Amino acid sequence: MILQAMDLKKYYGEGEAQVKALDGVSLSVYRGEFVSIVGTSGSGKSTLLHMLGGLDNPTSGRIIIDDKDISELKGDALCIFRRRKIGFVFQSFNLVPSLKVYDNIILPLELDGCKVDKDYIGSVVASLGIAGKLDTYPGKLSGGQQQRVAIARALATKPAILLADEPTGNLDSKTSQDVLGLLKTTGQKFKQTIVMITHDEEIAQMADRIVRIEDGRIV
Amino acid sequence: MLNVNNKKAIRKISLSGITTNIKKYVILIFAVALTSLLFTALFTIGGSTVKEMQLSTMRQVGGSSHAGLKYLTQKEYDMVKDDPAIKDISYRITVGDVTNKELNKLRTEVNYSEDENAKGGFCYPEEGSMPKKENEIVTSDLVLQKLGVPVEVGSKVKLSINIGGQEITDDFIVSGYYTGDVINASQMLLVSKEFQEKYAPIKTTILPETAYNDYVGWIMADFNFGNSFGLEKKIDGLIKRTGIREDVDYGINWAYVGGSFDAETMVLVGIMLFTIFLAGYLIIYNIFYINVISDIREYGLLKTIGTTTKQLKKVVKKRARIVSVIGIPLGILPGIFVGMCLLPMISNQMNSANVGKGQVHVNILTILVSAAFTYATVIFSANRPCKKAGSVSPIEALRTRENEDAGRKSKKGRVVVLSLSLALVILNSVFSMAKGFSMDKYIEQMIVSDYSVQNATLDNPGIASTDKILDGVTTDFISELKERPEVQDVGNVYIFDDYHLMDDESWKKIQERILSNERFLSEINEMYTGVNGIPTADEYLDMRNSEKELDGATYGISKMIFDKLEVVKTADGSDKLDWDKFNSGNYVLTTCCKDYDDDICIPYFEPGEVIQVGSRDEKYVTYDTAYGMSGEEFEIPNYDNEPTKEYEVYAVVKIPYAIRFQSFGEFQCDYILPEDEFLNLNGDRNPMRTLVDVKDDQEVEFEKWIDNYTSSINPDMKYNSKNTVLEEYKSFSDMLKVVGFTLSFILGIIGLLNFANTMISSIIVRARELAVLEAVGMTGKQQKIKLMKEGLRYFVWTSLFSIVVSILLNITAIKAFMNGMAMFSWQFTITPVLICLPIIGVLVALIPLLVYARMCRVSVVDRLRVE
Amino acid sequence: MFGNKTIERIEKMLDSAMDGTFSENDYDESKLSRLESKWKRYLHSSQLAKNQLDETKSNLETLIADISHQTKTPMANLKLYSELLGERMNNMPDVTDEDRKLLSQINAQMEKMDFLIMSLTKMSRLESNIIEVKPVNADVYSFVREITDSMQGSANKNGITLLFDDKDSDMSDNANKALFDTKWTREALSNIIDNAIKYSPEKSTITVSIIPYEMYVAISVRDEGMGIEEGEVARIFDRFYRSDENSDAEGVGLGLYLAREILKRENGYIKVKSQKNKGSEFILYLWRG
Structure with missing residues (x-):
C-alpha cells in the first residue's frame, strides 16, 4: 500500500454555517494502481486531493504516504516531502511560464539539488511526445502539450504517487484523450501510482479502479 | 548539515523570471538606477567637497605627505628611512629665511629640498628646473612679484638670507618658479645642494643638545604610510620601532585628520541620505511588492511542486541582486554627471577656502560607496516582498485570488499616498524657505555700505583667524x-x-554679570569637562579670576x-x-x-x-x-x-x-x-x-x-560690493531652489511611478473581473469611471495628507529653523501644494485611462478565459 | 557529519545497486568499506529472494507450457475419437436424438477446452515475456482493412454486417501510422471483433473505424449489442471475466484480458464505452511513438 487515508475530515466554518468538505473519508491506494476519484463539483474531491498531496491540512484523520504519516510534517519539511514524493498534475497545467520546457521538467530535481538522470527524463519525454519541444517556453505550446509537460514534470522525481486534479478540465475532448492515454500508459510504463480526480465518468473509466465521492463521503 | 545544492535551480528561476518578464522588471531597474543616480550625485558632491577641503588644508599646511619628522640629523634620518611602514619618504634641509624688506609680510623660508619633497610640498617648479648651481634658486611667483622681479626663468634677484643669525646678501638666478598660494603659511625658496652644504651643513648633534635658536641644517623628513588612518598611532609605533629619540618633533598633516565637517553639515548629509534612502525604498519596495503579487501564482505553483519558503525567499532576493547589478551601474554615470552640474552651485555656499571650488573628484570609493548604499536600499526594500513570496500558500495560489488582493489595496495605497505626499511636502518646504529667504535681511547682514574694502584674508573662512591681516x-x-x-x-x-x-573694580562687575550668570556657567560646564587635558570649569574660572x-x-x-x-x-x-x-x-x-x-x-x-x-x-x-x-x-x-x-x-x-x-x-x-x-x-x-x-x-x-x-x-586687497552680495544671495537661493526642486521633482516622479505601477497591477490583477463586468453589460465608459474613481481616491488621500503635513511642518520645524537663521523671515506657505495638486489630479485620472486603453487591446473573450 | 565525498560515494553505491551493477570497492578499515560489505550482503539476500521468485515463476511457466503441450495429443485423440464415434453413430439404427445431443455437447466442451488451453498458453507466454511484443511502425489502415476482410465470413455466418467505415479516414501520409506488433495486435483486434460478433443480435451491424489522435491512432469497434452494465465496465478486462448474462455464449473470458495486455505492451490501451441495450464501443489506442 502506497497511500492510506484514514477517516479524513475537513470542516470549514462553525455551527450553522459549518461546511463538511470531507466527512470521514478512508481510502487505500496500492502501488502501481491507477485510481480515479469521481464526484460532482462540491463533492469534496478537490479537497481530498489537496489533503493527499499535503497542500492542505485535514481537520482530523491521518494520511500515510510511503509509510510516512504526513500529518506529522509541517512547513518546509512538508514542502520537501512533496517535492520528493508527490507529483502534481493540475487542471490549469501550472507550468512556470518563465522557464523553458526542459527546465520546468527538471525543476523539482534541481530544487533538490539532484543530478538529472538524463536517460530517464529522455524516456519520459519521448513517451509523452514532447522531445521536440524542450527548448521552447510553455506559453508557445498547446494546452495538450502543456499538460504533457506537466505530466513529465510530475514524473521527473519518480514520485511515490502522482496526483492529477481534473487533468483534462481545460482541454478539448480529443486532446483529453491523448493526455489521459499518456497519463495511463506512462503510468504503466514507469510503474507509477496515479490518483486522478474528475467529474467525468468517461474519463474515470480510464482508471483501474473508480472511487466515487459524494457530499464528502465515499459511496 | 550537508545540504543539497540547489543554487543552480534558484539562479535559473530568478534569472529566467526576469528575462521573460523584462517589461515588468524594466521599471524596477529604472527605479534602482534612479536611486543609484541620487546616491552617486550626493556622494560625488560630498566626496568632491571633502577632497577639496583636504586639498586646501594641504595647501595651507604646505604639504600632502601624511606626516613628518622634524629637526633630524643624518643619522636619525637613516634610522627611520627604511622602516617597512613607510611607503615613501623624502626630506628637505632647513637653511634660513629671506630677510628682504619687500618680503616683510610674506614669510619666505629657505630650504634645500629633494625633488620628491618639493613635489609633495607644492613647490616643485612648474617652469624651469630645480636649482643645481650655488647661485640658483626656485621660488613662488608671489615672492618674485613682491621682490619686483619679472616672473620668468633666468631673472636675476638680490636676496638677503638669514642663516642662523648670520646674514648673507648675494645675487641669485631664478632657475624655476612655482605658482604660490596666498593661503600658504609661508613661501618656499629652494636653494641648491651646493649652497646648503656650504652655508648650512647637516647637523651632527641631535636637537636637544644643540645650541638654542639655531634652526639651520636640520633634516625635515616627510613621508607617507600605506594609508592615512590612525596616523598618530602609526607615528608612535614608528618612533618606538626605529629607536629614534622619544622626544623627536613630529607633525601630522591635518588634512588627513577627519572632522573637516561640522555637525550641521553632517546632519544635512544625514537627512539627504535618509531622504534618498526613503525615496528609493518607497519606489523599489512598491514595485517589487507589486511584482511579487502579480507573480504570486508562480510562487504558489513553485511551492506546490516542492519549493520551500526559504528557496522562494532566495529567488526574490536573487532577483533583487540581479536588478541591482543592472540598475546600479546604469545610475552611476548620470549620477556623476548630475553631481558635476550641482557641485559648483553647492560648493559656492560651503564655508570652505575658495581654492578649486566646484572641482569634481570622482574616485572608485565614491562609486563603491554609492553602489553599496543603493544595494543596501534595494536589499532592504526587497525584504518584505521576500517574506510575501515565501509565505504564499500553495492552495491559495491555485485559486483565483481576487478577495485576497482586496486586503492588499490599502497597504499599496499607503505607499503611493506616502511617496506622492513626500514629494509635495518637500516641495512646499523648499519653496517656503526660498520664498522666506529675505534679501534685505541678508544684505543688511552682509553689507552696510555700497563697498567694503579689506585684506583678502579677512573674510576668508578658510584662513585661521590668527593668520588674518x-x-x-x-x-x-x-x-x-x-x-x-x-x-x-x-x-x-x-x-x-x-x-x-x-x-579690580571692573573685574568684579564681570564676575557678577557674566561669570556667575547661569547660562554661561552651564556653557562653561559643558566645555570644560576636565578630561583630555582640558581644565575643569572651576579650574577655568580660577584661572580667569587670577588673570x-x-x-x-x-x-x-x-x-x-x-x-x-x-x-x-x-x-x-x-x-x-x-x-x-x-x-x-x-x-x-x-x-x-x-x-x-x-x-x-x-x-x-x-x-x-x-x-x-x-x-x-x-x-x-x-x-x-x-x-x-x-x-x-x-x-x-x-x-x-x-x-x-x-x-x-x-x-x-x-x-x-x-x-x-x-x-x-x-x-x-x-x-x-x-x-x-x-x-x-x-x-x-x-x-x-x-x-x-x-x-x-x-x-x-x-x-x-x-x-x-x-x-x-x-x-592683497579685496572688495565686496552690494552687487557681489546680491550675486551671492542669488546663487544661494538658486542653490536652494535647484537642489530642492530637483529633489521634489525626482520624488514626484517616484510618486507618480508608484501610482502608475499600482494602477497597472491593480488593473491587470482584475482584468478578468473587469471582463466579467463588461460581459454582463458594464460599458467601457462606466469601467473607465470606476477606475478613475479609484485613482481619485489616492488623490484625495494624497491631498489631505500632504496639505496637513505641509501645514504642520510649515508652522513647526520650518518656522523654527527660519526664525533661527537671520537671513530668513518666515511666512506661511501652502501655495506649491495647491498648485501641484491639480496637476497630480489630472495625471492620477489619466493614468488609469491609459492603462485601461492598453488592456482593451485584448478582447473580452480572451480576458474571460484567463483564470 | 559526513564529508561531501562520503555522501557522494553512498549515492553512487545506491545508484549502482539500483541498476544492478554494484560491487565492493576496496576493503579497508574504514566504516565506508564496512558499509559497502553490509550493503553487498543486503543486496545479495534481496537478489536471492528475487531469484527464487523468478524461479518459481518460471517453474509455473514451464508447468503451464507442459500442460498445454501435454494436453495437445490427448485432446487431438479425444477429438478423433469423438468424430469416429459420431460416424459410427450415423450407422447405428437405434441412436436416439438424446445420444446425438450428448455427443455434440462433448464436442462443444472439447472445443472450449481447446480454446481455453490455447488462450492460457498465449497468456502465460505473454505474461512471462517469453513471447515479446515487438512494435514496429506500420500502417493501421491496411492492417484494419485486412482483418475486417478476413473476418467477413465469420460475421456473415452469424447474419451480421461487419463494416469498415473509412469515409472519414484521413488518408494522408502519416495519419494512420503507429507503433504496433501486427501479429499480436491482430490477436487483440480479432478477439474484440470476435466478441462483438458473438454478442451481437442477428441483422445488426458492427462498425470498425479509425480515429487519428496526436499521440495515438485509435481503432474503434462499435456493435449494436446488449451493451455492458456500468458497474461491469472496469471488470470486463479481468481474467476469466464473464458476464452473468451471457454465460451461455461461448468464450472463456480471456480475450479482452489478452487484448489489454497486448496493447499495454505496445504503450497503448483499450477503452470501452457502453450503454446498456444500445451497444458497446471498444477503442484500441495504438501509440504513434
Whole structure:
C-alpha cells in the first residue's frame, strides 16, 4: 500500500454555517494502481486531493504516504516531502511560464539539488511526445502539450504517487484523450501510482479502479 | 548539515523570471538606477567637497605627505628611512629665511629640498628646473612679484638670507618658479645642494643638545604610510620601532585628520541620505511588492511542486541582486554627471577656502560607496516582498485570488499616498524657505555700505583667524580713494583683536554679570569637562579670576560707521547717539556678551560706568614665547605693561556683522573708540576695513576702478560690493531652489511611478473581473469611471495628507529653523501644494485611462478565459 | 557529519545497486568499506529472494507450457475419437436424438477446452515475456482493412454486417501510422471483433473505424449489442471475466484480458464505452511513438 487515508475530515466554518468538505473519508491506494476519484463539483474531491498531496491540512484523520504519516510534517519539511514524493498534475497545467520546457521538467530535481538522470527524463519525454519541444517556453505550446509537460514534470522525481486534479478540465475532448492515454500508459510504463480526480465518468473509466465521492463521503 | 545544492535551480528561476518578464522588471531597474543616480550625485558632491577641503588644508599646511619628522640629523634620518611602514619618504634641509624688506609680510623660508619633497610640498617648479648651481634658486611667483622681479626663468634677484643669525646678501638666478598660494603659511625658496652644504651643513648633534635658536641644517623628513588612518598611532609605533629619540618633533598633516565637517553639515548629509534612502525604498519596495503579487501564482505553483519558503525567499532576493547589478551601474554615470552640474552651485555656499571650488573628484570609493548604499536600499526594500513570496500558500495560489488582493489595496495605497505626499511636502518646504529667504535681511547682514574694502584674508573662512591681516587697507589706497570723484562717504574700521586686562573694580562687575550668570556657567560646564587635558570649569574660572582678562577687540571707527551701529542701551534711554560727544575722546562704546546670539544680550558694562582701555602702542609691547602645534616657536605680544586710559561707557551697542571682525573669541568683549582717539591711544595703524558709499549714478566707474585696483595694483586687497552680495544671495537661493526642486521633482516622479505601477497591477490583477463586468453589460465608459474613481481616491488621500503635513511642518520645524537663521523671515506657505495638486489630479485620472486603453487591446473573450 | 565525498560515494553505491551493477570497492578499515560489505550482503539476500521468485515463476511457466503441450495429443485423440464415434453413430439404427445431443455437447466442451488451453498458453507466454511484443511502425489502415476482410465470413455466418467505415479516414501520409506488433495486435483486434460478433443480435451491424489522435491512432469497434452494465465496465478486462448474462455464449473470458495486455505492451490501451441495450464501443489506442 502506497497511500492510506484514514477517516479524513475537513470542516470549514462553525455551527450553522459549518461546511463538511470531507466527512470521514478512508481510502487505500496500492502501488502501481491507477485510481480515479469521481464526484460532482462540491463533492469534496478537490479537497481530498489537496489533503493527499499535503497542500492542505485535514481537520482530523491521518494520511500515510510511503509509510510516512504526513500529518506529522509541517512547513518546509512538508514542502520537501512533496517535492520528493508527490507529483502534481493540475487542471490549469501550472507550468512556470518563465522557464523553458526542459527546465520546468527538471525543476523539482534541481530544487533538490539532484543530478538529472538524463536517460530517464529522455524516456519520459519521448513517451509523452514532447522531445521536440524542450527548448521552447510553455506559453508557445498547446494546452495538450502543456499538460504533457506537466505530466513529465510530475514524473521527473519518480514520485511515490502522482496526483492529477481534473487533468483534462481545460482541454478539448480529443486532446483529453491523448493526455489521459499518456497519463495511463506512462503510468504503466514507469510503474507509477496515479490518483486522478474528475467529474467525468468517461474519463474515470480510464482508471483501474473508480472511487466515487459524494457530499464528502465515499459511496 | 550537508545540504543539497540547489543554487543552480534558484539562479535559473530568478534569472529566467526576469528575462521573460523584462517589461515588468524594466521599471524596477529604472527605479534602482534612479536611486543609484541620487546616491552617486550626493556622494560625488560630498566626496568632491571633502577632497577639496583636504586639498586646501594641504595647501595651507604646505604639504600632502601624511606626516613628518622634524629637526633630524643624518643619522636619525637613516634610522627611520627604511622602516617597512613607510611607503615613501623624502626630506628637505632647513637653511634660513629671506630677510628682504619687500618680503616683510610674506614669510619666505629657505630650504634645500629633494625633488620628491618639493613635489609633495607644492613647490616643485612648474617652469624651469630645480636649482643645481650655488647661485640658483626656485621660488613662488608671489615672492618674485613682491621682490619686483619679472616672473620668468633666468631673472636675476638680490636676496638677503638669514642663516642662523648670520646674514648673507648675494645675487641669485631664478632657475624655476612655482605658482604660490596666498593661503600658504609661508613661501618656499629652494636653494641648491651646493649652497646648503656650504652655508648650512647637516647637523651632527641631535636637537636637544644643540645650541638654542639655531634652526639651520636640520633634516625635515616627510613621508607617507600605506594609508592615512590612525596616523598618530602609526607615528608612535614608528618612533618606538626605529629607536629614534622619544622626544623627536613630529607633525601630522591635518588634512588627513577627519572632522573637516561640522555637525550641521553632517546632519544635512544625514537627512539627504535618509531622504534618498526613503525615496528609493518607497519606489523599489512598491514595485517589487507589486511584482511579487502579480507573480504570486508562480510562487504558489513553485511551492506546490516542492519549493520551500526559504528557496522562494532566495529567488526574490536573487532577483533583487540581479536588478541591482543592472540598475546600479546604469545610475552611476548620470549620477556623476548630475553631481558635476550641482557641485559648483553647492560648493559656492560651503564655508570652505575658495581654492578649486566646484572641482569634481570622482574616485572608485565614491562609486563603491554609492553602489553599496543603493544595494543596501534595494536589499532592504526587497525584504518584505521576500517574506510575501515565501509565505504564499500553495492552495491559495491555485485559486483565483481576487478577495485576497482586496486586503492588499490599502497597504499599496499607503505607499503611493506616502511617496506622492513626500514629494509635495518637500516641495512646499523648499519653496517656503526660498520664498522666506529675505534679501534685505541678508544684505543688511552682509553689507552696510555700497563697498567694503579689506585684506583678502579677512573674510576668508578658510584662513585661521590668527593668520588674518587686520590692518590690510593701505595708506596708498586711502589716499587714492580720496581722489576718486565718485566717492560720497568713507568710513574706516580699525582693530586690535586680543584681550582686555581689567582693573579690580571692573573685574568684579564681570564676575557678577557674566561669570556667575547661569547660562554661561552651564556653557562653561559643558566645555570644560576636565578630561583630555582640558581644565575643569572651576579650574577655568580660577584661572580667569587670577588673570582678570577677557578676550575682545578694541575698535576704532569713523562717523559713518558710528551711524550704522545698533544701539542697545544708553544712559538716558534714548537710542540716538551723538558723534560729537563720542568724538570728544572721553567716551567708549561697549558690546554685549555673546551678542552674536540674537536672543540674549548681557552688557559687560552699563552706560555711565568707567573703564580702563589699554593702549596697543608698539613702543610698550613685550613678547612671550609660545610653541605651535608642530613644535615651531612663535611669539605672542604681551600688552600687560601698556599704559591705560580711562573712559566713560557712553552706550552698549551691537556692531553689524559686515563691519566687525568676523571671528569670535570666547567672550568677545569689544571696546569701541572714535577713529582719532583710537589712533591717539594706540599709535598709527591701517584700517581693517574701509567702507565706501558711492554717488548713485557713478557706481560703474567706481567699480571699474576698485576692481582694477584690487586685482592689479594691490591684489592683497579685496572688495565686496552690494552687487557681489546680491550675486551671492542669488546663487544661494538658486542653490536652494535647484537642489530642492530637483529633489521634489525626482520624488514626484517616484510618486507618480508608484501610482502608475499600482494602477497597472491593480488593473491587470482584475482584468478578468473587469471582463466579467463588461460581459454582463458594464460599458467601457462606466469601467473607465470606476477606475478613475479609484485613482481619485489616492488623490484625495494624497491631498489631505500632504496639505496637513505641509501645514504642520510649515508652522513647526520650518518656522523654527527660519526664525533661527537671520537671513530668513518666515511666512506661511501652502501655495506649491495647491498648485501641484491639480496637476497630480489630472495625471492620477489619466493614468488609469491609459492603462485601461492598453488592456482593451485584448478582447473580452480572451480576458474571460484567463483564470 | 559526513564529508561531501562520503555522501557522494553512498549515492553512487545506491545508484549502482539500483541498476544492478554494484560491487565492493576496496576493503579497508574504514566504516565506508564496512558499509559497502553490509550493503553487498543486503543486496545479495534481496537478489536471492528475487531469484527464487523468478524461479518459481518460471517453474509455473514451464508447468503451464507442459500442460498445454501435454494436453495437445490427448485432446487431438479425444477429438478423433469423438468424430469416429459420431460416424459410427450415423450407422447405428437405434441412436436416439438424446445420444446425438450428448455427443455434440462433448464436442462443444472439447472445443472450449481447446480454446481455453490455447488462450492460457498465449497468456502465460505473454505474461512471462517469453513471447515479446515487438512494435514496429506500420500502417493501421491496411492492417484494419485486412482483418475486417478476413473476418467477413465469420460475421456473415452469424447474419451480421461487419463494416469498415473509412469515409472519414484521413488518408494522408502519416495519419494512420503507429507503433504496433501486427501479429499480436491482430490477436487483440480479432478477439474484440470476435466478441462483438458473438454478442451481437442477428441483422445488426458492427462498425470498425479509425480515429487519428496526436499521440495515438485509435481503432474503434462499435456493435449494436446488449451493451455492458456500468458497474461491469472496469471488470470486463479481468481474467476469466464473464458476464452473468451471457454465460451461455461461448468464450472463456480471456480475450479482452489478452487484448489489454497486448496493447499495454505496445504503450497503448483499450477503452470501452457502453450503454446498456444500445451497444458497446471498444477503442484500441495504438501509440504513434
